[in-house]
Amino acid sequence: MPTPSLAALPIRRLTPRDLTACADLSEDRGWPREEHKWGFLLTAGKGYGIDDPDGGLVSACVVTEYGPQDRLDLGAIGMVLVAERHSRQGIGRHLMRHVVSAMGTTPLTLHATPNGQPLYEELGFKVTGRAEMLCGHFTHDASGPSVATRAATAEDLTAILRLDEEVFGADRTHIITRLPAFADQLRVAEANGRIIGFAGAWPNMATQVVGPLIARDTETAKALIASLAAHTDRLLRTDIDVRHEELLTWAKDHGLASVAFNAVMTYGISELPGDWTRRFAPLTVAAG
Numbered sequence: 001m002p003t004p005s006l007a008a009l010p011i012r013r014l015t016p017r018d019l020t021a022c023a024d025l026s027e028d029r030g031w032p033r034e035e036h037k038w039g040f041l042l043t044a045g046k047g048y049g050i051d052d053p054d055g056g057l058v059s060a061c062v063v064t065e066y067g068p069q070d071r072l073d074l075g076a077i078g079m080v081l082v083a084e085r086h087s088r089q090g091i092g093r094h095l096m097r098h099v100v101s102a103m104g105t106t107p108l109t110l111h112a113t114p115n116g117q118p119l120y121e122e123l124g125f126k127v128t129g130r131a132e133m134l135c136g137h138f139t140h141d142a143s144g145p146s147v148a149t150r151a152a153t154a155e156d157l158t159a160i161l162r163l164d165e166e167v168f169g170a171d172r173t174h175i176i177t178r179l180p181a182f183a184d185q186l187r188v189a190e191a192n193g194r195i196i197g198f199a200g201a202w203p204n205m206a207t208q209v210v211g212p213l214i215a216r217d218t219e220t221a222k223a224l225i226a227s228l229a230a231h232t233d234r235l236l237r238t239d240i241d242v243r244h245e246e247l248l249t250w251a252k253d254h255g256l257a258s259v260a261f262n263a264v265m266t267y268g269i270s271e272l273p274g275d276w277t278r279r280f281a282p283l284t285v286a287a288g
Helices: 017-026 035-044 091-102 117-122 154-168 218-229 245-253
Strands: 011-014 047-052 057-066 075-082 106-111 126-136 148-151 185-191 194-204 207-215 235-241 257-269 278-282
Touching: 011 091, 017 035, 017 057, 017 075, 035 057, 035 075, 047 091, 057 091, 057 257, 075 185, 075 207, 091 117, 106 117, 106 235, 117 126, 117 257, 126 245, 148 194, 154 194, 154 207, 154 245, 185 218, 194 218, 207 218, 235 245, 235 257
Parallel strands: 075 106, 207 235
Antiparallel strands: 011 047, 047 057, 057 075, 106 257, 126 235, 126 257, 148 185, 185 194, 194 207, 207 278, 235 278
């Protein structure tokens, strides 16, 4: 358990006004500040934090909820951080227990680093998959992609939302409708006049993160990644479900290198909803 003084500190809801404090906490733990991502998550999700009496935050995390508000389908927990000066005192456990309790019977998911996985297992989360983080400068084929892609337009939104809910397994309209403002790029893949996939690329420090990546098949996923890469000079970064072995091999053959693995964990459900065969990468691991 936390030390008595820290255990007595209240856990409160964070708001977008806490953006700087959250970015400071990231930096304190050696993570990038990621202010653009923090701003998105604090607006689209629910932040929880513990204030440090000496200033700043002791700990923080964000929960992104999916589905109807009166009966949520899924909650994704991310950005779980404890200030270095308060680490190894049970603060993360204290905050996570509060969040799990607050979510009630809602199924939960998170992406765990090797360091965080034992805590989540202690709390009852089970490993149900893995994601591999890749990063690098994408190198293009001379032949080009075999599936047609283009920039998304406002008229595509209805079809994108319909496809996304079918593949993700829960309504995330509040996330997808924020993509045009959050992402540098949002592109769709088409076949016979029908949208068969879409992907975003959003700025994160020196990289562009590819996500979400929803596609009918691996060839469509390849075409979307290649089209995003063609419109940026930045390093690409993405987190691909390891079951998509062909896409991982292709991405590594095109300049992206493996950086890390995260365990995909769930609580209250044995596996994530939706169709994993068409779900290649999340918007961000923090949002499931």
